[in-house]
Amino acid sequence: MNCNGTLIDLSTPKVMGILNITPDSFYDGGKNDSDQAIIDKVKQMLDEGATFIDIGAYSSKPNAEFVSETEELARLLPIIDLLTKVFPEIIISVDTFRSQVAEAAIQHGAAIINDIAAGGLDPKMMQTVAKYNTPYIMMHMRGNPQTMQSLTEYDDIVKDMLFYFSEKVSQARSLGINDIIIDPGFGFAKTTQQNFQVMNKLELFQILELPILSGISRKSMIYKTLGITPQESLNGTTVLNTISLQKGAKILRVHDVKEAVEAIRLVDSL
Template sequence: MTINCNGKLIDLSSPKVMGILNITPDSFYDGGKYKNESEILSRVEKMLQDGAHFIDLGAYSSRPGARAVSVQEELKRSIPVTELIIKHFPEIHISIDTFRSVVAEENIKAGASIVNDISAGSLDKEMMQTVGRLQVPYIMMHMKHTPQDMQKHTDYEDLLKEMIFYFSEKVSEARFHGINDLMIDPGFGFAKTLEQNYEVLQKLELLNILDIPVLIGVSRKSMIYKLLETTPEEALNGTSVINTISLMKGARMLRVHDVKEAVETVKIFNQMNA
């Protein structure tokens, strides 16, 4: 499995790590940490040194109940940071975490090379057409409704069956719009209860039937710290455990706050499967 980023083929036969860079004031774990150019560049440099292959830039908090942000504010937050990072690290692969086609396109023009959409096109009907025109990889996540009300919509007759159907339709739509490079994200914590998150983890290998690389984003989430009765700050060990299980079930990319630990997890996994 490969994805094409700016003309460079990235081989996902060895799983890759995507480092999280939130430039929002209200993200659940690292909101407000990176306020100026020096802090942002230092964070990016550290993640690259630790082995990140991608940096996922988010300017809109998608935690449950997060405050909605205008398009103008999301652009104001994201574009200067994308340009700053590209200026200092021109070979970097930036993923722009947005569900808005305008934000996606403007950040791609500024130097980003992947679109990571929590709604898989459901919150902006122009998104897939835009990504197809831009010819960049597209990450599609499973979610119902919006970040503001998604946790009110956790009723499923057969969760994994419905997820596979959801992704099958989304993949078909993406192909129709000429999107060649796709990844899917099961959306841990999005429109799912704690128990449902672990049901997805238990049956994660079923998503491999779609023959699309799977990205896992569980870093320090409530499915870990609530189960362990702790806090996001104390949820690194649980994150590594779930990342390991996910790799063993076929995941090809880990989206994390803690790059060094995730890279070590991948290294051990690769050695076990050498």
Template sequence: MTINCKGALIDLTVPKVMGILNLTPDSFYDGGVYKSESTILKKVEKMLNEGATFIDLGAYSSRPNAKHISENEELKRLLPVLKLLTSTFSDILISIDTFRSEVAKQSIYAGACMINDISAGKMDDKMMETVANLNVPYVMMHMKGTPQDMQQHVDYEYILKDILFYFSERIAAAKAVGIIDVIVDPGFGFSKTTAQNYDVLKHLNSFKILEKPILVGFSRKSMIYKVLNASATEALNGTTVLNTIGLQQGASILRVHDVKEAMECIHLTQQLTA
């Protein structure tokens, strides 16, 4: 199972790590931390040295009840950092966390290689066609509603069946416009209660029926720290536990704040298949 990034075939048979770099002031864990060029470069260099295959840049906070920002503000936050990273790290593979087609287009032109869309094209009807024209991999996530109201949309008939149906429809839409490389993200923490998150995780291997790589993002989320009666800063060990379960259930990409620990999960679980 491979995806094409800038002409390089990335083999996902062995799972990969996507390191998170939030460029927002209000993200739930590291909002506002990376303000200067030096702190940004230091963080990205650390993630790359620790084994990250991809760096995921996000300039629009998608935490519950996040403040909505304009497209211009998103681009203002994003493009200077994207250009800084591509000029500093020649072979870097950058994913852009956005639901806006214009942001996607300008980011790919500026050197990114993948689009990570929390809405799977539902918040911008030009997104899928844009991604197809750009000929880049597309991560489509499951979410109902928007970041501002998603936690009001947690009613499902049968959650697993509903999410699989959602992906079947979105994958068909992507195929219809010519997107080649599709990755699915069940959307842990989006439009789901804590119990629903764990129900989806328990049946994650069911997503293999879609025949697409699976990306999971548990990193320091409330589905961990609420259960542990802790905080996001105290949720690294819990993140490691869920990453391990995710890998055992077929995840191909771990999207994380802490790359070293995620790589250790991959190295150790790979020993079970050696």
């Protein structure tokens, strides 16, 4: 995967550390509220072994508040500028579904676009990614963060998702996007039971012959199943990250980098 000229080999899985700069994210909303707090958090994640830092300026949790494009840019661009100055070698992924936000982020130094809607919420998104030949993470979701949890009816969820991805990949390839990563979208337009059905069949997504990203860190499929809180869900996250790796995931998107890196090292030793 070519990230601003840096080639990343995914034959060994990599970790993507989550940096939320929103006040309302489900786990760490509001924690990263100063430049120094952000620098300290990113330094910790890089020191612990994160290959990528994924920055989100618009919470995509269920029923998240709407954020204007102007506000998203105002939150995001100064942080990209800050991090590329402090950490010149950093590989930044930007979590956005808006093409204008993606374009501005790339121009400021972002290396990856992580789109929860795979182009479904902005018809210009894939064209923008293709224009800059940027690696593209395409996630499975229905609707938007405000409506997705009412859109959970499937004939066969894994089959429906594979059809969704085959169409999206074909579209991306036709535009010339080279590096594509598949994200099943745990927690997006899926019930808890459906999330576990997808996890149980995660290896089937390898039929797409593309890297798989697993993003289950501290999500409700863990804490609702165990009757705990997101803050208590690190152990459950590590369990499902380990299963994801055994089923072929190549990127773990996590809040807790050290534990994910350890999981990769142990699974790699099997």
